[in-house]
Amino acid sequence: MSQSPPPSPSPQEEAPTTPQDAPEAQGQAQPPLLRQIAESSALIGVLAVVTAMIVGSLLILIADDQVRTTAGYFLARPTDMLSASGTALAEAYTSLLRGSLIDWRAASATRMIRPLTETLTNATPLILAGLGMSVAFRAGLFNIGGQGQIIVGAITGAYVGIIWDLPVGLHLLAAMIGAALGGLIWGGIAGVLRARTGASEVIVTIMLNSVAGYLLAQILTLDAFIGEGNANPKSLYLSEAAHYPLLAGSAFRLHAGFLVALAAAVGVWWLMERSAIGFQFRATGLNPAAARTAGMDVPRVTVLVMMVSGALCGLAATAPLLGTQKYLGLSVAGTIGFDAITVALLGRSTPLGTVLAGLLFGALSAGGTTMQAATGTPIDIVLVLQSTIVLFIAAPPLVRAIYRLPAQGSWMRARRSPAPATAQEA
Known part of the structure; x- marks a missing residue:
């Protein structure tokens, strides 16, 4: 009694996945590194701090007398206002660093490293x-x-x-x-x-x-x-x-x-x-x-x-x-x-x-006092910085919209969504 020949393998069975294909398939399941960074929540925290510093810089400029004075004749001599703005920001943030990390202008080693110890004490x-x-x-x-x-x-x-x-x-x-x-x-x-x-x-x-x-x-x-x-x-x-x-x-x-x-x-x-x-x-x-x-x-x-x-x-x-x-x-x-x-x-x-x-x-707490004493900048600006950080941390979509970042998980959702039918498939 004759037996029927076994069925021929389908094209998919004739081309099994090779070991070289596996890494490629696994790699396609993960977004590229830059995309992972852009979608990460950690980046939102960093950008929230950066955005808050930008807002704080605007407030420092508004509070500075020299900047306000030069802004009155900005169209006649714009370089005066730009120079005053740069000086105000440099002095404010330099004094913030001197009051929170290390005071390189101090006369003794004790006073030089005291800002760092104050930062650690306030942070505890x-x-x-x-x-x-x-x-x-x-x-x-x-x-x-x-x-x-x-x-x-x-x-x-x-x-x-x-x-x-x-x-x-x-x-x-x-x-x-x-x-x-x-x-x-x-x-x-x-x-x-x-x-x-x-x-x-x-x-x-x-x-x-x-x-x-x-x-x-x-x-x-x-x-x-x-x-x-x-x-x-x-x-x-x-x-x-x-x-x-x-x-x-x-x-x-x-x-x-x-x-x-x-x-x-x-x-x-x-x-x-x-x-x-x-x-x-x-x-x-x-x-x-x-x-x-x-x-x-x-x-x-x-x-x-x-x-x-x-x-x-x-x-x-x-x-x-x-x-x-x-x-x-x-x-x-x-x-x-x-x-x-x-x-x-x-x-x-x-x-x-x-x-x-x-x-x-x-x-911020340790350096705010030094910034106020050195430049006359209101210490309330430090409180504004903290509050602004909270604002942006609580609204990640706002930060993503400002910096045009993709939404978290958008790459994977796009990969899972079915591709639109082409004219030939129709």
Whole structure:
């Protein structure tokens, strides 16, 4: 009985994919390097800072008397205004660098490197609080209560530093833990309300900021904090055993809190990228419904996120409390809690980005004073720079439109879209 011959292979089967074709196919699946850079979110952060510097430059020119004077006869002698503008910008940004990095005009080595130490000192609480905000952001929660968590952390840390009597080293550690626990509890309140009742963490944390502020004012009327017979709203100085040790000697304010901030950044990286609970944080932030379907306890994760975020903000209070001021006052938190939101946004809620953003804002804070003293430029321009950075960071499409950058993922979408039919195919 004869057998039919096997079917001949199709043209597609006769031309199998060769090993040389695989890399080409894989290469087509990824956009070119320049396209990846143009679509990246990191470039948006850099351009946001650049755009803010351009806006700040315009404000510096407007505020300069010589520039305004030469602008009055610009059409007659345009070079005068251009020269005055260049001089004003050069002096302003030169003084900003001298006040934030290194003062090459200083008479001594100590004064020469002091600006850098001031930048690191100012950046310490911003990094710690920014890390707290970034944990919440990546988990899909918007923690606006950093200010209140810092205040409560400062209260509990000050209590340990003033009331307790412990050996050197142990007292510092206890004060740090006390500050972190204060922020943890204050952040946990918002987390529990969010998880159990569905209350918006934005509204709850804003309200808790006000509660914490009034609580601090009341605390600073107690004899246990301010001493007997004292009506000044300023606490006693913390025990010297609870102070952060200085890193560069008594001539500088830089303290070991900066090392704590760097260690916290490493810890947050490990938590979010290498731990199981960090995976649950990220999964809940990306899609709570999918996380719940996968068996994750979303309410529990919500509470834990706010507690971790609050603990980091509470730890940020130790920078002024144990490092620079060494006492509890009404201005102990300053604007750290609100600036930390900007730091986390600029750093794209990543530990490395948050550290770099904190250093940038620390440099602006340290250099702004020198810029004002050297050139008479209003220090409010530094605040405008920070606010403008927030504006552009919060509106990536605006930055892409200004610089004509492609939208993120547009290359891959264009590759996946079907090609239009040609006349011959029709």
